[in-house]
Amino acid sequence: MGDRPQNQSADQPCTPGEGAPGAPSTPSQSGAGERAPHEVIAALEAEAADLKDRLLRAHAEVENIRKRAEREREDTAKYAITRLAREIVNVGDNFQRAIDAVPPGAADQDSALKSFLEGVTMT
Numbered sequence: 001m002g003d004r005p006q007n008q009s010a011d012q013p014c015t016p017g018e019g020a021p022g023a024p025s026t027p028s029q030s031g032a033g034e035r036a037p038h039e040v041i042a043a044l045e046a047e048a049a050d051l052k053d054r055l056l057r058a059h060a061e062v063e064n065i066r067k068r069a070e071r072e073r074e075d076t077a078k079y080a081i082t083r084l085a086r087e088i089v090n091v092g093d094n095f096q097r098a099i100d101a102v103p104p105g106a107a108d109q110d111s112a113l114k115s116f117l118e119g120v121t122m123t
Contacts, residue, residue, distance in 0.1 A: 095120050
C-alpha cells in the first residue's frame, strides 16, 4: 500500500495521475505531448487559414444559392405569364370556334341560341 493514497484499497487500480511518487501526472508534463512554440503557432495559423477558407467557401455557397433562387423566381414569374397568355389564347380560340359552329341564320330562328351566341360574343 506504499504508493497508493490512504483512501484507496489495494485491489483498485491507480487512476492517471496517481502512481508512484515522482511520476508525471499528465502526458503534457512528461515531454511527449509538448511542442515548440513555433510549431504550435504554425499549426494554429494553418488551422486559422483552413477555417477562413471554409468560411469563405460557405459564404460563396450561400451567395450562389441566393442568386440561383432569385433567378428561379424571375423565371417562374416570366414563364407564368407566358402560360397564362397561352391559356387565354386557347379560351379565345374555343369561343371563336363556338361562334363559327353556329350556322348562319340559326340564331335568328332560336332565341336560346341567340342569347348563347350573344354571351359568347361579349366574352
